[in-house]
Amino acid sequence: MKASYLILTLLCVVLAAAGGWFAARRFPFERHGPDSSASKIIHYQSAMHPWVKSDKPGNCTICGMKLVPIHEGEKGFQTSSGMVTLSSSSVSVINVQTELIRRRALVRTLRVAGRIEDNDAKHRIVSAYVDGRIEKLAINYVGAEVMEGAPLLTFYSPALLTAEHEYLALIHQSQSTNTFTLRAEQRRLIAAAAYRLNRLGLTEGQIKELGRTEESQTQREIRAPISGTVVQRFIYEGQYVKEGDKLFELGDFSTMWFQFDAYERDLAWLKAGQVVDVTTPAVPGKTYSAPITFIDPNINEATRTARVRVEIQNPLIEENGGRGRELYHRLYAEGLVKWEAPEILAIARSAVISPGPQALAYVDQGGGNYDQRRLKLGRLGDEFWEVLDGVAEGEKVVTAGNMLIDAQAQLNQSAHPIAELPSANGITTPPHEHSAEDAPTTLKTRGEAGPIEKLTEPQAKVAREFLVVANAIAQALASDNVEQYNQQGQKLHAVVPALFQAFAEAPSWQPSVQALNSTGHLQPASDLPAARKAFLPFSMATVEFAKHLRARQDEFSSLKIYKCPMVNSAIPGAAKDGFWVQSETPLRNPFLGALMLSCGTEVKK
Incomplete structure (x- = not known):
């Protein structure tokens, strides 16, 4: 009885299981929550350039990698802190306007205020040449216009009158002298007396007139030395003056100076x-x-x-x-100064946020995506800023709505942690995940020991040989060719020791050379994942060495350093960011190979 009951129970269990399996085959259950296989695809996004989105499957327009489907409930790939994405309705609401960046003439108009001043180069002070008394003023008010040689005043001077008498006496003596020698002496005395009269204020015309008439005058006219305007008058009729006292100040107002600060x-x-x-x-x-x-x-x-x-x-x-x-x-006056520079790269003044060392602008990347750019500015024109660095000709810069875009960028930035460059072994366990765009764009060198010495010719030679092999290894992985990788890797066993020996007496190069010595003895790999895992730490050490080379030796300045933000997808356990060196273009990613050959960005510094 018990045996029959047990058999019946087992039969029911088997039938129930078979029925459940059959029902599952015909009526599968719906998946809820985060299961993306059953949720709706809202758009397709580039993992490398998250601002590139599409409603349909396709490839990234920048790097060419396949767009990844993003389902409902998923956040998708996060953009960098400087990238702002807005919906089409938001773009319309904040009235975002853009302008094409191009070369144009830079016009600057300065409006200045100043004063009309007299020409200092055409200014004269009329002073008394000798003691005397002012008998009569021909010009008795300030502002009068006078011509050169016109009388200013009549002047009585006993000293001048005495000098005139002496001059006339010498003329009379010369007329009664018959001897040639005496006449020559008299001429010298007459010339000396005439010179004295000139120093006492008589003009050459007045002296000649005195010699012709042979009559001295108790009063003499003082004449204007230049044509101009009376700026100041220092004397009155009947006033006694001494030698050197100011009488008039004259200014030639035919030209004036407009002066401004x-x-x-x-x-x-x-x-x-x-x-x-x-x-x-x-x-x-x-x-x-x-x-x-x-x-x-x-x-x-x-x-x-x-x-x-x-x-x-x-x-x-x-x-x-x-x-x-x-x-x-x-007089008060205003000036307008216009200046026009030849065609230069310029953007609208309204496009620049916080002009100065931290000047920013936002470049339209299309699809409601705006990239933050730091600018190096030149001269400021009436409507445009000269741009020395930060944007390129042909890009579209935001000229209206950029303040609201910048506010959104600051909110985004507060949510992005700062990623660090992984160590030379390339394997890290970060405390939390970072987005691909969070990685720095500059490299930090580990263990620097003071200034790096320049290379000697033997060192440069072995460095060139090493870079040829390192580049060949990277190109082999970019081509997904394990056999070629193994062949080139064997060459390192001779090149790396030679490199280590050549730099043995260069202490400042030791950190990067020792890193190459510890990571550069690559062993044959059985497959691509193993090859790339071994290549990563070697590549990181090569990057540090290449940084020193291209910064301190002109012949290595053309070396290219690239960053891939998706290394962990090819090498489990690795950091997201990996770097490698190339001696030629175009970019060929050794970590991802044919899957995403052009994935990566160049590191400039």
Whole structure:
């Protein structure tokens, strides 16, 4: 009875299992949660360049790798902290506008304010040559226009009168002398007396007139030495003056100086000979175009400005029976300076965020993706910045909405950890996962021992031989050729010891050379995974050695260093980022081979 019951129970279990298997074959269960095989694909994304997305399967437009399907509930590949992705609706809401980067003329307009000053180079002080008294003023007010040689005042001087009498007496004596020797002596005395009169203020014309008439005058006129305007008058009629006292100050206002202060940042735009358009409220509707004649090389320490001078023609005009200059002394005036540079690479001023050492701009990568770029700026024009580095001609830069994009980038950045370069063995166990784009783009050298010496010729020779073999090994893996990898790897057994011996007396090279000596004895591999696992630490050591070579020896400056952010997909347990050296282009990835041959980015530093 018990045996029959046991057999019946076993039969039920078998039938239930068979029924369940049959039902599962015909009516499979739906998968819930994170099971991507049953969830809907929302888009396809590039693992190497996460901002490249598509609604359909295909290849990355940048590196050519196959796009990975992203299902509902999956976050997909994270972009770098500098990359911002917006939906089409967000782009429309914040009114994102872009502009094509191209070469263009850079125009700069400076508006400056200054004063109209008199021309210091055409200024004269009329002073008394001898003691005397002012009898009458021919010009008795400031601002009067005088011509050269016109009388300024009538002057009485006993000393001048005595000198005139002596001059006339010598002339009379010479006329009564018959001896040739005496006449020659008299001529010398007359010339000396005439020179004295000239030093006492008489002009040559007045001296000749005195000799012709042979009559001295108790009063003499002092005449204007230049044509100009009376700037100051220091005397009055009846005033006694002594030798050296100032009588008048004259200025030639036929040319005036417009002077203004230019800030240090504007000096790059100002050159001697550059034309400035000057206007003043005193002469409305008229513009004076004149060149810059001088820029003071001494910067004012208090204001950090330099004085700039523009020389303007000031015509003489006649109105209501009077004469005067069009421009007055010390007038307020404004200047307009226009400067145009030849075609340079420039972007709109609105595209630049925080001009200065941390200047930023965002470049449209398409599909709502915007890449943050650090800029090196040159001169600032009216509408554009000169760009020395950071963007390239033909790219599209964001000119409106970039402040909101930058705010989103800062939020993204706070969520991205800083990845470190793996050590030379290439195998690390990170405490947490990093995205492919989190890796640094510069390499840190381990164990540097002071300044690196330059190579001797024997060292350069063995370095060249080593790089040829290292490059051949990398190219073999890029071609997925294990046999060629093994053949080239055997050559390292001779090249690496020679390299180690050549650099034995170079202490600063020892860290990188010792790393090559410990990783460069590659053994034959049975398959590609084993070959790439052995190649990774050797490649990392080669990169450190190549960095020193290309930084300190011109012949190695063309060496290329590339980074692959997906090494762990080919080498289990390895860090995400791997580096390798190439001596020629194009890029050929030795870690991924034909699967993603062009995957990688160049490391510049």
